[in-house]
Amino acid sequence: MPARDSQTCKARFVEFLATKNLRVTPQRQAILESVFATEEHFTAEQLLEWAQRRDRSVSRATVYRTLPLLTESGLLREMDLGKDHTYYDPNHADHPDHNHIICEDCDKIVEFESDKITKLESEISHKLGFSVKAQRLQITASCDELKKLGHCSKKSCEPAHK
Numbered sequence: 245m246p247a248r249d250s251q252t253c254k255a256r257f258v259e260f261l262a263t264k265n266l267r268v269t270p271q272r273q274a275i276l277e278s279v280f281a282t283e284e285h286f287t288a289e290q291l292l293e294w295a296q297r298r299d300r301s302v303s304r305a306t307v308y309r310t311l312p313l314l315t316e317s318g319l320l321r322e323m324d325l326g327k328d329h330t331y332y333d334p335n336h337a338d339h340p341d342h343n344h345i346i347c348e349d350c351d352k353i354v355e356f357e358s359d360k361i362t363k364l365e366s367e368i369s370h371k372l373g374f375s376v377k378a379q380r381l382q383i384t385a386s387c388d389e390l391k392k393l394g395h396c397s398k399k400s401c402e403p404a405h406k
């Protein structure tokens with residue numbers, strides 16, 4: 245997937261905050277920099293750790309108040325992977341219709357786009373009398389590498405359920 249323009253995303257978020265009469269504080273700036281410095285899916289706790297590396301004054305509360313603003317602005321997407329915490333997808337703004345394969349063994353999240361899936365969704369929707377506004381496909385799979393080799397290069401540790 246092509247890299248997004250983080251400057252455009254940051255500017256879009258600043259504009260969004262202005263519509264809500266909210267300021268871009270140094271703490272929000274650290275959170276924003278952290279979000280757009282990665283293309284990996286992350287949790288709120290991971291974001292807190294990253295943001296605190298940039299600015300020690302970033303609090304857990306600020307992270308948890310900023311995440312809904314980022315999702316409401318359309319720059320992040322919340323993802324429920326069936327875990328005890330929510331993941332956030334920082335690639336949503338530039339690729340709103342991308343799909344995910346989630347490995348049950350190593351928790352790796354792989355993004356992909358497919359013209360065939362897009363075409364099929366359109367055909368099915370049209371046949372049933374709908375127009376596609378957005379789509380979300382999430383495939384849960386098992387890691388073939390772990391089964392074959394006993395370890396997975398995509399994650400440094402073995403699965404927790406062993």
